[in-house]
Amino acid sequence: MMPLQVLIDVDTGVDDALALAFAVLHPAINLRAVTCVAGNASLDDVYRNTRAVLAVAGAATVPVARGASRPLIAAPRDAAHVHGRNGLAGLELDVPEERASDVHAVELMRQQILASPTPPVLIALAPLTNVALLIRMYPEVAARLERIVFMGGSASVGNATPVAEFNTWADPEAAAIVVESGIPTMMYGLDVFYSAAVSADDVAALESSSRPVAQLCAKLFRHLAVKDAGQKRIPAGTIAALGDAGTVCSVVDPEGLTTRRFPVSVCTDGSRSRGQTIVDRRSHRGESELNGASLGQPVDVALQVDAGRYAELYRRTILGTLES
Numbered sequence: 029m030m031p032l033q034v035l036i037d038v039d040t041g042v043d044d045a046l047a048l049a050f051a052v053l054h055p056a057i058n059l060r061a062v063t064c065v066a067g068n069a070s071l072d073d074v075y076r077n078t079r080a081v082l083a084v085a086g087a088a089t090v091p092v093a094r095g096a097s098r099p100l101i102a103a104p105r106d107a108a109h110v111h112g113r114n115g116l117a118g119l120e121l122d123v124p125e126e127r128a129s130d131v132h133a134v135e136l137m138r139q140q141i142l143a144s145p146t147p148p149v150l151i152a153l154a155p156l157t158n159v160a161l162l163i164r165m166y167p168e169v170a171a172r173l174e175r176i177v178f179m180g181g182s183a184s185v186g187n188a189t190p191v192a193e194f195n196t197w198a199d200p201e202a203a204a205i206v207v208e209s210g211i212p213t214m215m216y217g218l219d220v221f222y223s224a225a226v227s228a229d230d231v232a233a234l235e236s237s238s239r240p241v242a243q244l245c246a247k248l249f250r251h252l253a254v255k256d257a258g259q260k261r262i263p264a265g266t267i268a269a270l271g272d273a274g275t276v277c278s279v280v281d282p283e284g285l286t287t288r289r290f291p292v293s294v295c296t297d298g299s300r301s302r303g304q305t306i307v308d309r310r311s312h313r314g315e316s317e318l319n320g321a322s323l324g325q326p327v328d329v330a331l332q333v334d335a336g337r338y339a340e341l342y343r344r345t346i347l348g349t350l351e352s
């Protein structure tokens with residue numbers, strides 16, 4: 029069976045790094061390119077971290093391009109409190125010498141979409157600035173995507189604010205452009221983001237592997253375990269969320285995820301609700317719609333995840349034991 033043609037947009041980031049390692053190593057994915065955007069860390073840190081992690085995973089030749097260094101409208105904000113000052117838990121990894129790509133991220137996305145033998149899946153694990161720019165600059169090319177799968181938003185509570193998730197809060201206008209684009213879209217939000225998580229045994233198995241990429245993932249999970257310790261967000265018996273990596277797991281194993289299609293819109297006004305993804309779960313139209321308000325575009329919203337299934341999928345993929 030032909031592997032899925034995949035583009036990934038990242039703000040590497042500890043969990044973005046875990047996601048990249050999985051995408052490189054899973055046989056069902058052909059990782060065509062990785063694009064970088066400011067978010068968890070500065071664009072320079074994201075670009076450096078991304079190239080270093082791909083090299084450890086054995087994918088130093090995958091094209092990597094730099095994109096937006098700040099959101100479309102919102103003021104730049106980072107998540108250094110989660111990911112560390114350099115965006116990668118303070119780990120200092122070697123970065124490949126050769127340049128990865130001389131074009132802007134949006135141009136690399138455009139090139140790779142046009143060159144792909146089948147419509148690619150664009151997995152976005154960061155603020156959606158690059159993806160929004162692609163949609164605005166090359167709508168006819170963006171329309172050739174099979175779908176956009178983005179880690180972001182929430183049908184329930186937020187993390188960056190009481191109601192908004194970090195990626196949609198960091199660039200609400202970009203998120204609005206994406207969910208309103210009409211491109212088939214799946215939202216892997218906070219309703220599942222922390223539910224898929226690894227256990228101490230999973231991390232110990234990675235740690236005892238001779239594979240450098242497995243040892244790197246173990247270090248990254250150990251970093252997240254400190255952040256997740258004591259939080260009620262991850263399931264009992266686990267120590268660290270898969271986070272962004274769960275998004276990529278759901279692309280290769282959609283059976284592990286429960287989604288439902290709802291109208292989704294993004295709040296770009298109002299100070300306290302800015303960045304909130306408004307998931308309309310009503311079964312009827314309300315007075316606002318009857319008076320002309322838009323319902324929002326239909327988006328497949330992830331509501332539940334088989335946490336143990338993705339933890340095992342992740343561990344086996346990184347250890348190279350999928351077939352055993």
Ligand code: BDR
Pocket residue numbers: 041042043044068107110153154179187193194195221271272
């Ligand atoms: C998102 O925020 C970032 O810190 C993570 O990398 C993830 O993409 C979760 O809200």
Ligand code: CA
Pocket residue numbers: 038039040041043044068153154272
């Ligand atoms: Ca991310």
